[in-house]
Amino acid sequence: MQTFEEKRKDLDSLSWTRKDAEGNTSWRIEVGAEVLKEFRELVASFDITEGVLDTIEAGDVDTPLLAELAERARGEILGRFGFAHVVGFGEGGFDELQTRLFYVLFSLHMGEMMTTYGRLHDVKDRGYDFRSVDVSVSKTRVEAPFHTDSTSRRIFPNVFGLLCLRPAMEGGRSLLVSGCRAYGEIADETPELLPALFKDHYRNTVTPGDEETDIFDNAFPIYSWGTFSSGPTLRYMRHWIETGYEKAGRSLTAEDTASFDRLDEVLGKDENVLGVDLGAGEILFFNNCTVAHNRTAFVDFPQEDRKRLLARAWLRVAEQD
Template identity: 85%
Template sequence: MSKNSQTLKFQENREQLAALSWTRQDAQSDNSWRVEVSAEVKKEFQELVASFDLTDAVLDTIEADDVELPLLAELAQRTRRQILGRYGFAHVVGLTESGFSEIETRLFYVLLSLHMGKMMTTYGRLHDVKDRGYDFRSVDVSVSKTRVEAPFHTDSTSRRIFPNVFGLLCLRPAMEGGRSLLVSGCQAYSEIADETPEHLPALFKDHYRNTVTPGDEKTSIFDNAFPVYSWGTFSQGPTLRYMRHWIETGYEKASATLTAGDAAAFDRLDAVLEKDENVLGVDLDAGEILFFNNCTVAHNRTAFVDFPEDDRKRLLARAWLQVPERD
């Protein structure tokens, strides 16, 4: 779709954009994004777990149709509606004091995900998010393998491989820091369109992205270019796909140079994404889950300091999902 067509799509659908836009004050005054796991759902799940031998292999092979969990299925659809709604994220709480073991908590997370959509296996069904001693700014690794503060971004640098939803299950929080930060990509677009529309052409044109997503190792950088904002390409509505670092290193791999206009547009987008009034911070305790709409919400996390003991270090489990946008 051409830049002009994209511009027209966004102009024609300003009401939909407004419905998907929010500020920190909006989110703090509305707790609909907080989804509680009821005692009944936990009891239903415990009865399932008691009926079979739970191993790591089960996490990789179990499917939604293998189990009868009507209450969890209803919870999954409530969570899905929230993720695809105005705020574009859901904070699932209620497992912290459940007494579930780590593998049981992981299974709950897998089944909740499977009842919303398909789990992608790009990194495996579950990818452990923990500090592995890397810094994405100097090595081509995902932010999930570092402890440094990340810039606002959406998941996946690949044109071909795109989760429209992803989740983060907290198994162990950090000793200090590691707070999740969320911002509405639609709110950011609307502010730019209203205040500095001269930056929109740079955000609608294709940009090279570094090929760091597993499965893209042999993909030519010239085949991995797409816009920051698009409509109807990666989802039925608006999509923000952005991490400036991977765009800049993509241009380096292509032996190309970002124009001054491109850099100015990214500066403006970064500034709007980072505005205090636009950013919601969420602290995750053990057993809590955040699901994000990877099309409409950009995320970030603060730097963190780990506990010295290996078995207490920060550990999250990430899942990439392909979730139907319509029932």
């Protein structure tokens, strides 16, 4: 907590409101005609299979324009706003496998693709509700609370992406908020609630690979500095903390609950939240250290081949060259 106060200027430089983000759309990355041409020439040169998606590396192909675009996105993701919205690829007329390949190569040009869920994890409604069964929000259609990805102390993507292959019939909007903005408001207005956000909290072990992890070995703070990144990191999803405490046979204190209530309130303030609607072929990359995200509930098309489908990628992206 002391480090956060000492680094307040750095925190403020990563803080933003909806008005800020709407007024400076540097985070919107356009896939131009030259990049589409370069990629079209690439996909015409070989057969794309699911196996290719799992094994291809950035150095296997010659896509300098795509690499340049990915570097621009990386700068936005690691910069003030902490996200990049990649648009324009859907206009190229590519099929689903080709679109997934573009996404994989874009991700690889930014960093390492983690395989915790496989390189790509399909985000679609599987009929679950995370509130009643231990499944990730990615397998449900209900509204998600504001959160960051991964409940694991050991497994942490500092960047992740969502590729929209098919939008929902209704709803499913992505919501983004600055974790540094949330910290600043709490520090300025209710500083007595900060200590509970900087102490270790149990997290439910629902991330693949953590099945055998003892719950007592899976505790870490909501806010930290220099632990999961070189700077500030927000790691939060209230539901997995509450169920983690249940699994540990422990109880949250009144101070913990009050702090979580306040954090939820600030994260959900209309003035702090930016909404982004993803069209087919569009990608949203997040800095998983500084941006919390959410998704509104959605209604699917009745046809199976039109149901909402996104592909998620977890990445480790170098913070400096």
